[in-house]
Amino acid sequence: MFTFQVEAPGLKLGIDSQHELLDALLAWGLPVEPHHTRVDGLAAAHTAIAKLQTLLPTLDYGADGVAVKVDNRSLYAELGTIGNREPRWAVARKFEPEVQVTRLLEIRINVGRTGALNPYAVLEPVEIGGVTVSNATLHNAELIAAKDIREGDWVEVTRAGEVIPQILGPVKEKRTGATKPFKMPERCPTCGSPVEHPPDEAMSYCPNISCPSRILESIVHFAGRSAMDIRGLGYERVRALLDAKLIDNVADLYELTPVQLLTLEGFAEKSAQQLVEAIVDSKQQPLSAVLFGLGIRHVGQQGAKLLARHFGTMDALAKAGAEEVGAVRGIGPAIGEAVVGFFKDARNKDLLKSLAKSGLTLKETATATGPRPLADQTFVVTGTLPTLSRQQARDLIEGAGGHVSDSLSKKTTALVVGADPGSKLEKAKALGVEQIDEAELLRRANRKP
Numbered sequence: 001m002f003t004f005q006v007e008a009p010g011l012k013l014g015i016d017s018q019h020e021l022l023d024a025l026l027a028w029g030l031p032v033e034p035h036h037t038r039v040d041g042l043a044a045a046h047t048a049i050a051k052l053q054t055l056l057p058t059l060d061y062g063a064d065g066v067a068v069k070v071d072n073r074s075l076y077a078e079l080g081t082i083g084n085r086e087p088r089w090a091v092a093r094k095f096e097p098e099v100q101v102t103r104l105l106e107i108r109i110n111v112g113r114t115g116a117l118n119p120y121a122v123l124e125p126v127e128i129g130g131v132t133v134s135n136a137t138l139h140n141a142e143l144i145a146a147k148d149i150r151e152g153d154w155v156e157v158t159r160a161g162e163v164i165p166q167i168l169g170p171v172k173e174k175r176t177g178a179t180k181p182f183k184m185p186e187r188c189p190t191c192g193s194p195v196e197h198p199p200d201e202a203m204s205y206c207p208n209i210s211c212p213s214r215i216l217e218s219i220v221h222f223a224g225r226s227a228m229d230i231r232g233l234g235y236e237r238v239r240a241l242l243d244a245k246l247i248d249n250v251a252d253l254y255e256l257t258p259v260q261l262l263t264l265e266g267f268a269e270k271s272a273q274q275l276v277e278a279i280v281d282s283k284q285q286p287l288s289a290v291l292f293g294l295g296i297r298h299v300g301q302q303g304a305k306l307l308a309r310h311f312g313t314m315d316a317l318a319k320a321g322a323e324e325v326g327a328v329r330g331i332g333p334a335i336g337e338a339v340v341g342f343f344k345d346a347r348n349k350d351l352l353k354s355l356a357k358s359g360l361t362l363k364e365t366a367t368a369t370g371p372r373p374l375a376d377q378t379f380v381v382t383g384t385l386p387t388l389s390r391q392q393a394r395d396l397i398e399g400a401g402g403h404v405s406d407s408l409s410k411k412t413t414a415l416v417v418g419a420d421p422g423s424k425l426e427k428a429k430a431l432g433v434e435q436i437d438e439a440e441l442l443r444r445a446n447r448k449p
């Protein structure tokens, strides 16, 4: 890591310039990127950036750009921040991304857990920015057609600050022989079901919910960090468990024993024990994690949290009607229908019964039973709060039964104002919405500062 900034809310740091701050960090024994330099004016900054770009191949870490900052820190408050996000005293100057040309060997399809057919490119391996790239996403059939990307083409590939490599387009002059435009398959490449193509969507779908690809993806999703957080249960192991017929669905995970795992390749006594323990531990995950993990259509992480907080238990949610679910603040009728549809399905009912029998919590323990001092109140946050991050402020408000919105209206209970507030402060004044600070928010939520 390299350090470059000190956040000391409410404290005087006694360091007035960015350059001196970096020197101080270094003097304190913290790692600081050694190529930083102080320059006079924009022209000198451009020269310095050009010089840094020539260093790129020699660095022992990856870099996609340079940050240019105003040196005088006392000007930061005065310069302010645009829309809470872009400070006027700092700018990221991105380098041109590295582009390489390689051969697109084949376009393959991955079927996701929703059944979406995701095309991707298998490339002749090529090195981009020190990483060997052999796959790239192709998003959907429309994009492939628009760029006229064909199997056998030479293509321009970049990583452009993204983790997933992208294909910019084909090099048509290099196209030889009889290539033909790509066509999305009419049948699912995994299970052979006829593919559905909703007229208002760019994606095609395999409609078979028992499609092996969909099952694999949905179990990996269930085990993922944002859901049940079962460590050590990734693609390879889920595939092995499915192939060995040790599991058919997520509920079967909770029946697995170390002895069964030992029959699979790649497991030793310790790793088998560890995986079973991780699965058992996941039973303590709150209802919101289970709801997100089940992959109910339209229910994302945030939606799962809202539902779990409102209903408190899986039973209460399962009994609710579409209207009641849709009326939960932040949910809406489309999600309401999807949720109720999920609970009506006989297979899902069986699955939920098995999960309950396995001893999963299926409760939102943290908040369902606690006091809700901010119930039915809506807050908007602007600027940098002294101690809470945006996510912490959101968790605090929602944990106390309140609601967080991005936009102000007359119905907003209060605007929570931090340092460098954006235009929202003016708007709140115009609308007559009350303005409070972090300390007041904590007081109202019955939390100690």
Ligand SMILES: [Zn+2]
Residues within 6 Å of the ligand: 111, 188, 189, 190, 191, 192, 193, 206, 207, 208, 211, 212, 213
């Ligand atoms: Zn399929």
